């Protein structure tokens with residue numbers, strides 16, 4: 001860890017801070033979700049994380065037609081015409097004024113500008129639990145590395161307080177982004193989703209080459225590393241994919257373990273709230289299938305951890 005002082009006034013866009021997280025690294029952790037992602041995974045668990053700016057999520061089935069949002073919006077984004085509610089995303093700037101006035105939960109703003117100071121004030125609330133459990137703070141997303149300057153200052157500020165810091169990333173960006181953060185990081189959790197380039201293009205929107213190259217660069221630095229794969233039924237739940245990923249990472253000396261995370265359909269309900277098209281219907285691998293895939297991976301990696309298929313209660317997931 002490098003001894004430098006954080007610029008605590010720098011601001012970034014955060015879409016959730018989840019306390020008491022037990023699946024984003026060692027011990028009890030707080031996971032901070034940063035907005036913005038350079039992949040376009042068809043199964044995305046957090047579609048509200050993809051765009052870098054704040055976005056309004058609209059659940060019209062919860063609307064009672066009170067009209068408070070229409071009065072609150074200064075940009076002409078909300079309408080109530082003869083009892084019919086309409087939202088104009090084209091003019092919306094994501095300020096959240098309407099959501100603040102809506103008491104039914106029909107409007108939610110995803111993403112807000114926060115300073116380093118504000119984020120740190122949140123994460124230190126559970127400092128005592130981190131110390132007792134060997135936990136700390138994990139920065140996830142989206143992909144947090146896509147806000148590299150803000151993330152660097154967050155990492156430095158947490159490091160100044162002696163907090164263990166991890167980042168959860170998928171690696172689709174220029175290597176220099178991640179390289180500039182590593183002096184301030186204790187652990188990287190790296191998502192490897194698909195090896196086959198054609199499959200990757202089809203389901204993620206790019207062939208995955210840059211992510212794999214960055215993973216190799218990262219492994220060469222010796223930074224402690226956990227590799228994670230979201231196991232998507234009908235996409236990568238095969239001997240070829242999981243065995244191939246395990247073979248690729250098996251020689252990394254800095255690898256702590258390999259995690260298999262089962263797909264769940266949590267993101268589907270959020271798509272229409274963002275005016276995004278429905279995704280392909282995928283299946284969730286069951287516990288037996290995950291154990292079988294884990295056994296295949298253990299031919300190359302000594303420690304493989306398959307997670308049980310569960311649905312998180314707060315609606316946001318890392319490693320997706």
Ligand code: SF4
Nearest residue numbers: 063064066067069102
């Ligand atoms: S404030 Fe909420 S409940 Fe009222 S009209 Fe707007 S969306 Fe509907």
Ligand code: SF4
Nearest residue numbers: 073077092093096098
């Ligand atoms: S988020 Fe702001 S700009 Fe968008 S509809 Fe609501 S009040 Fe209007």
